[in-house]
Amino acid sequence: MFKIEDQWHAELHDGDFLSLAAAATELRRLAEIPWNQVPNVAPCTSWRTCGRKYEVVEYDTSVDPWRQNQRLAVLEIDSKGTRWLVQDIAKLGLQ
Secondary structure, three states: OEEEEEOOOOEEOOOOEOOHHHHHHHHHHHHOOOOOOOOOOOOOOOHHHOEEEEEEEEEEOOOOOOEEEEEEEEEEEEOOEEEEOOOOHHHOOOO
């Protein structure tokens, strides 16, 4: 199971993704949305100078509670623009 988390605000993005490819598709969609529009607008009062730092988190759901396997920063979005921290998400090595 993969989830997308905003590391700067400790918020989970809606959705559970069964594959890295599905999470990557959602991240590409988020990258096309301006920084000051939902869901990219930061929830803090200083949102005009803040942004989002999206990470892909892989969980092992075969155990209870879930165990985090991997976490990787992938995308930053703020007033300065969109920055991919991983150029080719398909080559991340997450399975």
